[in-house]
Structures are given as C-alpha cells and as structure tokens.
Amino acid sequence: MRRGLEALDVLCLTQSVGDKPWMGVGWGLLAGGNIRPTADPELSADFALCAMRYGKLTGKTEYRERGRAALRSALDADCDDLTAARIAAVAAIARAEFGSLRGLFADGRHMELSRASGG
Numbered sequence: 001m002r003r004g005l006e007a008l009d010v011l012c013l014t015q016s017v018g019d020k021p022w023m024g025v026g027w028g029l030l031a032g033g034n035i036r037p038t039a040d041p042e043l044s045a046d047f048a049l050c051a052m053r054y055g056k057l058t059g060k061t062e063y064r065e066r067g068r069a070a071l072r073s074a075l076d077a078d079c080d081d082l083t084a085a086r087i088a089a090v091a092a093i094a095r096a097e098f099g100s101l102r103g104l105f106a107d108g109r110h111m112e113l114s115r116a117s118g119g
Helices: 002-012 041-058 061-076 081-098
Strands: none
Touching: 002 041, 041 061, 041 081, 061 081
16 A cells, blocks of 8 residues: 555656646646656546545545546547547546546536547
8 A cells, every 4th residue: 555655646746736738738637758748648547546546545635636637637638539438438437436427526517428528
C-alpha cells in the first residue's frame, strides 16, 4: 500500500491543477514531457480510477477529487475514437464501482459514458 501511495503521489505531480491554454492542457488532465507537455487523456482516465480507488481505501478526499477531475477532463478531451472508447470503458468501470457518475461529482455535473457533447 505504501509503495502504491508513493507512486500515486508522483502521478499527482503530473496532473494539471488549472487551465493552461498556452500548453494545451486542461484542468485535471495528466501531461507528460519536459520541453512541451502533452496532455494524455487515456493516462488521465487510468489515473482517475486508480486515484478514486486509493481515495476510497485511505479515506483521502484529495485522491478522490483528483480522480474525479481527471475522469471529467479525460471524457471532455478531443481524441480519436479508439481512445474515446477506452476512456468510456474506464468511466463505465468507475460508474460500476462508485455508483452513478452524477453522484460521483460534487457539483452534480452529469457525465455520459461517451465523449462529451460535441465530440
């Protein structure tokens, strides 16, 4: 458990905690790269599920909230159909484990199990 939390904390450092339009990285997405960070919606979805699970296990609200933000951003990301389907599958797992996605988010925002509207 300790090693897993250490790894999760390192991943938290790659998560955007604000909109950065000049970098093309939205709030909640994970981004990689030293010179020019690149948003990674698929990694963000995987991180979301992991963070929510650790949040549930440890009772740490920060992990759950980071997971929620990552999943929200991953679903909103503009990506190819295969990546969008993979993200939707992760969202379906989150829905199965944590109940309805509507109830998952404190702000009551409803999330579809597909890419966000317009995509």
